[in-house]
Amino acid sequence: MSQNQIYRALGLMSGTSLDGVDGAVCITDGQKILGFEGGYYRPYSDQERAVLHGQLGKWPEGGGFDQAQEIIHKAHIEVIAHFPDADIIGFHGQTLNHDPKQGRTFQLGDGAALAHATGRRVVWDFRSEDVAAGGQGAPLAPFFHFACAKTLGLRTPIAFLNLGGVGNVSWIDPSKPNPDSAGAILAFDTGPANAPINDFVAQRLSVEFDKDGGLAASGQVNTAALEQFFKHPYFETKPPKSLDRNDFADIQDVVSDLNSADGAATLTAIATSSAYAAQMYFAEDPSRWLVCGGGRKNTTIMTALRQMLTGSVDAVEAVGFDGDMFEAQAFGFLAARVVNGLPTSAPSTTGCPTPICGGQISPPL
Ligand SMILES: Nc1ncnc2c1ncn2[C@@H]1O[C@H](COP(=O)(O)OP(=O)(O)OP(=O)(O)O)[C@@H](O)[C@H]1O
Numbered sequence: 001m002s003q004n005q006i007y008r009a010l011g012l013m014s015g016t017s018l019d020g021v022d023g024a025v026c027i028t029d030g031q032k033i034l035g036f037e038g039g040y041y042r043p044y045s046d047q048e049r050a051v052l053h054g055q056l057g058k059w060p061e062g063g064g065f066d067q068a069q070e071i072i073h074k075a076h077i078e079v080i081a082h083f084p085d086a087d088i089i090g091f092h093g094q095t096l097n098h099d100p101k102q103g104r105t106f107q108l109g110d111g112a113a114l115a116h117a118t119g120r121r122v123v124w125d126f127r128s129e130d131v132a133a134g135g136q137g138a139p140l141a142p143f144f145h146f147a148c149a150k151t152l153g154l155r156t157p158i159a160f161l162n163l164g165g166v167g168n169v170s171w172i173d174p175s176k177p178n179p180d181s182a183g184a185i186l187a188f189d190t191g192p193a194n195a196p197i198n199d200f201v202a203q204r205l206s207v208e209f210d211k212d213g214g215l216a217a218s219g220q221v222n223t224a225a226l227e228q229f230f231k232h233p234y235f236e237t238k239p240p241k242s243l244d245r246n247d248f249a250d251i252q253d254v255v256s257d258l259n260s261a262d263g264a265a266t267l268t269a270i271a272t273s274s275a276y277a278a279q280m281y282f283a284e285d286p287s288r289w290l291v292c293g294g295g296r297k298n299t300t301i302m303t304a305l306r307q308m309l310t311g312s313v314d315a316v317e318a319v320g321f322d323g324d325m326f327e328a329q330a331f332g333f334l335a336a337r338v339v340n341g342l343p344t345s346a347p348s349t350t351g352c353p354t355p356i357c358g359g360q361i362s363p364p365l
């Protein structure tokens with residue numbers, strides 16, 4: 001295999017929101033993005049989601065997650081079947097636990113079993129090597145964001161903000177030659193995003209999420225609760241830094257005395273203020289913010305971000321990307337990097353001591 005071979009790389013992402021599996025192809029040599037193909041979403045049923053939710057916080061040695069693993073494999077195999085032309089697969093798995101301080105992170109799903117079941121080459125377990133080396137193991141999308149900024153032909157700094165269950169940001173200087181060049185990227189998790197809003201509205205109103213931010217728009221932000229929340233040391237911690245879905249365990253207590261509308265408004269303000277707080281670590285204000293992940297569909301979030309952030313704020317669709325499939329495409333891109341022996345993280349993205357090419361490669365035996 002020659003260095004920098006071009007792949008039709010299928011990325012598969014099951015994110016912290018536990019909503020389902022996204023699959024999309026990135027055509028790439030791991031450096032340049034030559035195109036994207038398709039996009040398929042396979043939602044989890046309520047029953048499947050409940051099983052997966054019940055496994056959050058588990059480590060591999062605890063066992064007992066056979067049923068959850070079966071759900072993960074079944075859902076991913078269904079998605080793979082929609083992409084008969086993909087020649088490699090980047091399989092993220094489902095994060096059940098993430099504790100970089102202990103050098104541990106756990107994404108449920110066995111890439112070797114998936115390779116066996118589908119007859120495809122599977123790249124997986126993207127985060128373990130990075131945390132073992134002392135990195136945060138997350139975020140990993142920044143190298144993809146760097147390539148996207150290059151694709152757009154940008155010359156000045158830009159920020160990609162992903163608002164999934166957790167938020168993460170990549171500040172990119174596209175004038176730098178490579179993603180691991182000094183000063184090319186600063187990336188980290190911003191704070192809670194949709195996960196606490198989802199948990200709150202599920203508990204109060206038995207709905208999955210606050211559609212378009214309608215409930216939050218009808219409420220008032222409780223500034224005392226907001227200020228209290230931002231005393232959390234995470235926001236004062238310099239990057240690199242990353243989060244697990246449930247790291248802010250007491251976040252629901254902050255809004256427990258509020259009515260549903262005010263609680264949703266306050267949790268939504270926590271998500272947007274976390275992005276605002278992230279700016280203080282950037283070397284230079286970005287001229288533009290491009291937002292991906294489900295949070296970009298929340299009008300209350302987007303309106304608040306436009307008021308708070310320096311630079312224009314748009315969903316990534318404004319420049320022709322697919323914000324629903326962006327992370328899946330990222331893991332296709334990263335899979336191509338791994339098979340081409342290119343690093344997937346750097347001190348500026350995860351805090352690993354030197355650039356690391358993470359990920360296991362399982363052949364289609
Ligand atoms: N129309 C909408 N209005 C408001 N919120 C929405 C809308 N559509 C999606 N969302 C939110 O986005 C979430 C899904 O976002 P996304 O798919 O980016 O998460 P994820 O990939 O699981 O998370 P992560 O990036 O943390 O791994 C939903 O759970 C919901 O909270």
Ligand SMILES: CC(=O)N[C@H]1[C@@H]2OC[C@@H](O2)[C@@H](O)[C@@H]1O[C@H](C)C(=O)O
Pocket residue numbers: 015016095098105137138139140141142164165166167168189242243244327
């Ligand atoms: C440990 C883990 O799964 N982290 C996820 C999560 O979801 C968002 C944020 O927290 C980010 O750090 C990461 O995902 C994205 C895709 C990343 O690695 O870039």
